[in-house]
Structure formats: structure tokens, C-alpha cells
Amino acid sequence: MHRVAVLALGPVVGFDLTIAPLVLGSARDAAGAPLYDVVVCSPDGAPVPTSSGYAVLPQADASALAGADTVVVPGTRSAGARERGVLGPAEAAALALVRPGTRVVSICTGAFVLAAAGLLDGRPATTHWDHAAAFRRLYPAVRLQEDRLYVDDGDVLTSAGLAAGLDLCLHVVRRDHGSAVANRVARQCVVAPARPGGQSQFIERHLPAGGDAGTGPTRAWALEHLAEPLTLADLAAHAATSVRTFTRRFRAETGASPAQWLAQQRVERARHLLETTALSVEDVAAACGLGGAAGLRHHLAGVVGLAPTAYRRAFRRTADGTGDGTGDGTGDGTGDGTGDGTAPAALPAGAAR
Incomplete structure (x- = not known):
């Protein structure tokens, strides 16, 4: 059983705190057995105030961190990390219990805590776009990429604000156990199964009007x-x-022109078909109105920085994480069908706007 400790540092962001227990706690194998043992802890095991007017009672104290395979730090308004660039004594003592080599994950402003602990120096990371300026000022040694939904740097993973934590935790499940398991978790949680880390954060953009009015x-x-x-x-x-x-x-x-919107929707449809079907790249392009394989390669590369077959190998994983090897031979240089199972790192920015 993979042990996960979620470290709540007050005032913790209540929504962020629930993400890892919900997503990772929902992961099951084919027989229905849980794949992660998730525990919420605080430095002293005492109740932790949230930023939403209530407190949470953790299951354990910081000793849970010493035996964890993955440590998750949700968003927090802790003044030390967020305002002064240092950890409080209890926070520092808690993180000192994390074993070398343990996978460390932050959600939203939890990245401030990892940065204050020196875990992000020289590494790529992200956080909520609204706090990027403060983060850069406090932690100039971190290669901040605030235009990412999440960044996977191997043993250290960081997500943008709030709901991006769902994307990161689903990515963790997909990396650990494959797309089939991650898709089941997404269905259980009623969320989108996969948004690549390189997709831009939606910063100060208006939601499209819906319903029967307007367009x-x-x-x-x-x-x-x-x-x-x-x-x-x-x-x-x-x-x-x-x-x-x-x-x-x-x-x-x-917030977009009709042409921009159509191009974005066509790429989204193409991504869905690449992830969920065995259609050739040529057929996917035709089904989405992108002309042929060359048109799909051009548009997909502009959004996620990957060719179609590379995207398919990255996001259509078998249960054992080996990749499905569905190289379609369209000639984009990536369709060799090897399915090497390597987890994709953070993808380039450039989502359609």
C-alpha cells in the first residue's frame, strides 16, 4: 500500500486539503482494493483552522510524514512561508521528518511551503497565478512557471490553484497506475479525466455564456x-x-473570436479521440475538421507541444503504465509503437486562448 500523508498547515485552504484524500483515496485496483493509504496530519495532531471559517481534525501528527511514500502540502495562508519566506518552527520540524527520496507534492500555495523548505531551489514549479509575483519575490531561486496547471519534476510535483490540484492528483494516479485507473477515479469524482500540465491557467477570462441565449x-x-x-x-x-x-x-x-473558438474545440475533440480511440491520426483529424494529419500535428503542437502519436502514448496508458504502443505510422517521427511507459514531464505552455 502506497502511504500518503497530507500535511495541513493552518490556515489551510479547505478545498485544497480535501483533494488528495478524495482523488487518491478513490483509486482502486481491478479487484476493488485501495491503492493508496491516505492520512491527514498536522504538526502536533491538533485541529487546524481553515481559511473558510471552520477547523479540521487531522488523523495524525507529524510522525505520519516519516513513513510516507508521498507527502502532499495543500494550499495555506501560513504567514511565514507566504509573507516572510521562512517556515515556522513547527512547520520546519514537521518537514524535517520527511525521508530523503520521498515524493513531495504541493497544491496551490503549498508551493510556498516547499520553497521555504528549500525543496524547489533550481527546479521548475508552479502555484496559483494570483500569487506568482509574491512567490518570485520570496523565492527567486525557483524556476516558477505560473502559466502551467501543474509541473511534474519527478520526485517533486506542484500544481496551480485550487481545481488544478485535481488535475495533478489524477496525473499522479495515472503515472502510478495507468489511465484506466485514473479514468475510473475521474468518473467517480465527476471531473475531467485529463488536462495536461502544460495547459495554461485560465487567468482573468470570462466564462462563455451558456443556455439558450446569445450565441x-x-x-x-x-x-x-x-x-x-x-x-x-x-x-x-x-x-x-x-x-x-x-x-x-x-x-x-x-472572450474569443469564432475562428479561435472553433480551433480550440477541434483540438479538444482531437485530444479526446486520441485518448479514447484507436483511430488513426488521419481519421482523428478528419473527424475534427482539421483536414489531415499535418493539420492536426500543427494545431496540437501549438496547444500541448506534442505530436499526435506522442500525445497518445503519453495519455493512453495501460494499467501497468507501459503505454499502449499505438503508433499509427503517420510519419510524424513519434509513432514507433514502443510505449516506453515514461511519465510525461510538464508540457510546454500555449493553450488556445
């Missing part, structure tokens, strides 16, 4: 016709409005 019905219609060569005139005609009016409303509701 919502046309966007829904477009999603059902992505394989077709949709034009701006087609979209405006469906919305029964002029091209100029449609474009203005569309940008106001989504």
Missing part, C-alpha cells in the same frame, strides 16, 4: 458539426444574424 445554441450546433468546414458565414446564418453582429456577440460571450 449558445449556435455553439452547441457547431460542436455537432466540427467535421464540416464551418465558416463564419455559416455560424452567423445559424444564429440568424449578420456576420458583424454575430462576431461581436460571440467575442463578448466567449
Whole structure:
């Protein structure tokens, strides 16, 4: 049983604190047996205040860290790490119990704690975008990448704010036990199964308007016709409005032009098909309206920095983590079908905006 200790440092971010117990605690093997033993601890075992007006009672004190295979530090408003760049005595004593070689994970502003402990010096890491400036000021030795959802640097992994912790913990499950297990956990938690770490954080962008108002019905219609060569005139005609009016409303509701939005949706559909089907790259491209394999390679590389077959090998894992070896021979230089099972590191930034 892989032992996970979640270290709650007050005032802990309550949402962050629940992520690892929920996601890792939901992971089961094919027989239904749990794959992780998750315990929440505090430096002294006492209740920990949260930033949301309530306290949590941990199961253990810091001694749980000494026997952990993975240590998770959720977001915190601890003044030492967040404001002065140092750990408090109890925090430092607790982290000193972590064995060398233990995998260490932070969620959101938990990265401040890892940085204050010197665990991130010289390494890539991320945290909540809104705290990036403070982080850079306090910890200049860290290679901060605030445009990432999460960064996997082997034995040290960090996530961006709040819900990005879900993505990171699902990535941990996928890295440890393969996509089949991670997808079951995602379904159980009713969250998206995979957002790559290189996807940009959504910083100060408006949510698209939904429902039956505005351009919502046309966007829904477009999603059902992505394989077709949709034009701006087609979209405006469906919305029964002029091209100029449609474009203005569309940008106001989504924060993107119709062309940008269509390209993003086509890439998202392609990623889904690459992850969940054995369709060739050519067929995936056709199903998403991206023309051929060359068009898909161009668009996918711009979003996640990977060619289609490399993306498929990285995100379609077998239960034993060896990769499914579905090289499709499309000639992009990555389809050798070796399936070497190496976990992908943080992907380049550049998600469609």
C-alpha cells in the first residue's frame, strides 16, 4: 500500500486539503482494493483552522510524514512561508521528518511551503497565478512557471490553484497506475479525466455564456458539426444574424473570436479521440475538421507541444503504465509503437486562448 500523508498547515485552504484524500483515496485496483493509504496530519495532531471559517481534525501528527511514500502540502495562508519566506518552527520540524527520496507534492500555495523548505531551489514549479509575483519575490531561486496547471519534476510535483490540484492528483494516479485507473477515479469524482500540465491557467477570462441565449445554441450546433468546414458565414446564418453582429456577440460571450473558438474545440475533440480511440491520426483529424494529419500535428503542437502519436502514448496508458504502443505510422517521427511507459514531464505552455 502506497502511504500518503497530507500535511495541513493552518490556515489551510479547505478545498485544497480535501483533494488528495478524495482523488487518491478513490483509486482502486481491478479487484476493488485501495491503492493508496491516505492520512491527514498536522504538526502536533491538533485541529487546524481553515481559511473558510471552520477547523479540521487531522488523523495524525507529524510522525505520519516519516513513513510516507508521498507527502502532499495543500494550499495555506501560513504567514511565514507566504509573507516572510521562512517556515515556522513547527512547520520546519514537521518537514524535517520527511525521508530523503520521498515524493513531495504541493497544491496551490503549498508551493510556498516547499520553497521555504528549500525543496524547489533550481527546479521548475508552479502555484496559483494570483500569487506568482509574491512567490518570485520570496523565492527567486525557483524556476516558477505560473502559466502551467501543474509541473511534474519527478520526485517533486506542484500544481496551480485550487481545481488544478485535481488535475495533478489524477496525473499522479495515472503515472502510478495507468489511465484506466485514473479514468475510473475521474468518473467517480465527476471531473475531467485529463488536462495536461502544460495547459495554461485560465487567468482573468470570462466564462462563455451558456443556455439558450446569445450565441449558445449556435455553439452547441457547431460542436455537432466540427467535421464540416464551418465558416463564419455559416455560424452567423445559424444564429440568424449578420456576420458583424454575430462576431461581436460571440467575442463578448466567449472572450474569443469564432475562428479561435472553433480551433480550440477541434483540438479538444482531437485530444479526446486520441485518448479514447484507436483511430488513426488521419481519421482523428478528419473527424475534427482539421483536414489531415499535418493539420492536426500543427494545431496540437501549438496547444500541448506534442505530436499526435506522442500525445497518445503519453495519455493512453495501460494499467501497468507501459503505454499502449499505438503508433499509427503517420510519419510524424513519434509513432514507433514502443510505449516506453515514461511519465510525461510538464508540457510546454500555449493553450488556445
